Amino acid sequence: MTVMQTTAGTLGPNATRTDICSAPPRRHPRPDGQDRYTISEVVAFTGLTAHTLRWYERIGLMSHIDRSHTGQRRYSNRDLDWLDFVGKLRLTGMPVADMVRYAELVREGESTYLDRRELLESTRRDVLARIAELQDTLAVLDRKISFYGDAGRTRETEGTR
Numbered sequence: 001m002t003v004m005q006t007t008a009g010t011l012g013p014n015a016t017r018t019d020i021c022s023a024p025p026r027r028h029p030r031p032d033g034q035d036r037y038t039i040s041e042v043v044a045f046t047g048l049t050a051h052t053l054r055w056y057e058r059i060g061l062m063s064h065i066d067r068s069h070t071g072q073r074r075y076s077n078r079d080l081d082w083l084d085f086v087g088k089l090r091l092t093g094m095p096v097a098d099m100v101r102y103a104e105l106v107r108e109g110e111s112t113y114l115d116r117r118e119l120l121e122s123t124r125r126d127v128l129a130r131i132a133e134l135q136d137t138l139a140v141l142d143r144k145i146s147f148y149g150d151a152g153r154t155r156e157t158e159g160t161r
Helices: 039-046 050-059 077-092 096-108 110-159
Strands: none
Touching: 039 050, 039 077, 050 077, 077 096, 077 110, 096 110
16 A cells, blocks of 8 residues: 555445545656655755755654665655655644654554544644634735825825915
8 A cells, every 4th residue: 555545445345545645636746666866866856955854754744755776866756745744744833743753644544544534633623723824814914004004195185285
């Protein structure tokens, strides 16, 4: 089973479900089967640095990355999809330790679905709280902008009298 797919185990005997992790996934530069990217190609495609990619691998955020016969990392489309999902998790503000824990749970398999869901639900609650804070902050900015707009119009009106 890949990171991106789930099987029918929890859905019933004839069901198949795909976990796309981020919707919709970006188009891959190469089709599956021809998807062997160097670290510099992944850097160009994702905007991450080579240092960050190596660090993700070192801390366990990335599963094992295939290597060429010369030892050069070779990333796949599945790896690109995972990096896209990790980017979404980063945007939520999820701590790196929680992202690593999530990656570990994925590698452990389907038996960890409940733990993964709980981790994502907790992150979702945090995101909703941040959205509420940002909406409050936006309302304050809108009031200030309106105040300065009104004050500017008042000064213009007084200047033409």
